[in-house]
Amino acid sequence: MDFPSVSQSISFVHPISLTHGKNAEVWDVDAKRYIDFVGGIGVLNLGHCHPKIVAAICEQAQRMTHYAFNAAPHVPYQRFIERLAAFIPVSYPVSGMLTNSGAEAAENALKIVRGHTGKSAVIAFDGAFHGRTLATLNLNGKVAPYKQKVGSLPGPVFHLPYPSADNGVSTAEALKAMDRLFSVEIDIDEVACFIIEPVQGEGGFLALDVEFAQALRRLCDDKGIVLIIDEIQSGFGRTGQRFAFSRLGIEPDLLLLGKSIAGGVPLGAVVGRKALMDTLPKGGLGGTYSGNPLACAAGLATLDEMTDANLAAWGEQYSVALLTRYEQWQAQKLSPYLGRLTGVGAMRGIELLTPEGKPATAQMAQLLASARERGLLLMPSGKARHIIRLLAPLTIEPEVLNEGLDILEACLASL
Incomplete structure (x- = not known):
């Protein structure tokens, strides 16, 4: 993307232009919907435009x-x-x-x-x-x-x-x-x-x-x-x-x-x-x-x-869904590039590694693009930018979370 009035020292993970969002979903200028697993890089624990x-x-x-x-x-x-x-x-x-x-x-x-x-x-x-x-x-x-x-x-x-x-x-x-x-x-x-x-x-x-x-x-x-x-x-x-x-x-x-x-x-x-x-x-x-x-x-x-009851419930829902799915992917040997699950609670990363155990940076770039094409926004992290950073809102609806994980699963399987 080229914005002449914006400093070229600013980089973009996703070459799209967003217009609005609601909880864990955002839409771009072409009215395409995305599930947001970036959350403004950890800013939107309560989602986009929380009504209160x-x-x-x-x-x-x-x-x-x-x-x-x-x-x-x-x-x-x-x-x-x-x-x-x-x-x-x-x-x-x-x-x-x-x-x-x-x-x-x-x-x-x-x-x-x-x-x-x-x-x-x-x-x-x-x-x-x-x-x-x-x-x-x-x-x-x-x-x-x-x-x-x-x-x-x-x-x-x-x-x-x-x-x-x-x-x-x-x-x-x-x-x-x-x-x-x-x-x-x-x-x-x-x-x-x-x-x-x-x-x-x-x-x-x-x-x-x-x-x-x-x-x-x-x-x-x-x-x-x-x-x-x-x-x-x-x-x-x-x-x-x-x-x-x-x-x-x-x-x-x-x-x-x-x-x-x-x-x-x-x-x-x-x-x-x-x-x-x-x-x-x-x-x-x-x-x-x-x-x-x-x-x-x-x-x-x-x-x-941010009550303790809400935080515990949101964290449990999020982490159980992710852990269950990740364990299934491991058991299925979904992808040769699927590495460890890092982090705790609802602050989780998925490592991408080559079969030789090296950071799979090329596969990360492929994953970001294919997920975006299918309607899921992801963010890389780690020294080699080879760890998927999962920062969906804690308030994400279970069906939207599962939809996002379905997309991630399909993209991992295609690597």
């Missing part, structure tokens, strides 16, 4: 469309941040700030950590993705395409292997790499924070090893290092519970949020321990659009739907 979110936006638009919260506080921001703090399952009182995006939340978290610790060194992980802004690029555990031709990046940032049963890296291997890092690269006393995703999104839907997560939490407690957990993609019910860190048996010091926080309206947040969040001087945090009233109204409507 649309109603909340419309109602708020008649009251106030914008005010800068740091100029004069407005009620939607106050209400939403209070509800959000109560929604986060941690043992300590939560405070925070709202942002325009997940990347902006990550940027502000780095500012907060520097102010609190007086240190600047950050440890991130291979395969990580934390945003496209200049500072977050350096956190990402992947060069192409994000870091190419950008030049020197803010630092210092160091990377460790990400331990997961989904990528074959063990806790022992990751801890050994950490020992080497602190012996060779940097003194542990100079480290300000670790930043980690409990389930990597861009990295291929890799679920963090529980043993490593708990060892990391103990290390941070012992050494006074801040632990930042990035739940921008894994949060708000995607793994079957409010946040994925709960399955690890740990709590973050700072939590990064975005994507499905407000039903498709741009909003993010960095929240955490009050002692951290209050570190910077007055005026050190804020932003013109951060916590826009329309976004906050959408966020409040989103939280209304």
Whole structure:
């Protein structure tokens, strides 16, 4: 597709132009219907145009469309941040700030950590993705395409292997790499924070090893290092519970949020321990659009739907349907390229591998095109872009989910 007024540095997975959507379905300019397993890359856990979110936006638009919260506080921001703090399952009182995006939340978290610790060194992980802004690029555990031709990046940032049963890296291997890092690269006393995703999104839907997560939490407690957990993609019910860190048996010091926080309206947040969040001087945090009233109204409507009962039911329906179908495909030996199922809950990826065990990137390109032709939108992930990222709305109707899986099955069988 060629849009002369759009930067050619922006790429498209699917060469179509969408006009509207409803829950897990979208339509293009030719009125062709697609089942959406992309969900705005994890933004639409409640689907396209959820009626309660649309109603909340419309109602708020008649009251106030914008005010800068740091100029004069407005009620939607106050209400939403209070509800959000109560929604986060941690043992300590939560405070925070709202942002325009997940990347902006990550940027502000780095500012907060520097102010609190007086240190600047950050440890991130291979395969990580934390945003496209200049500072977050350096956190990402992947060069192409994000870091190419950008030049020197803010630092210092160091990377460790990400331990997961989904990528074959063990806790022992990751801890050994950490020992080497602190012996060779940097003194542990100079480290300000670790930043980690409990389930990597861009990295291929890799679920963090529980043993490593708990060892990391103990290390941070012992050494006074801040632990930042990035739940921008894994949060708000995607793994079957409010946040994925709960399955690890740990709590973050700072939590990064975005994507499905407000039903498709741009909003993010960095929240955490009050002692951290209050570190910077007055005026050190804020932003013109951060916590826009329309976004906050959408966020409040989103939280209304994010009950534990709903999340459990949606996650069970989604994961059971997918697991059942995947096991059938394996038993049938549906495709020589069908690899492992990665992730947890309703945050799942399907790996495509050649018979030699190499990433099947050519087959992924074929699969994306054939699925789109049949009316299913998919998204790749992983270092080699060989893992199908499945991010259908949690609210997808069972018959639509099965229809989408039928298409995926047919496309896999034709590889």
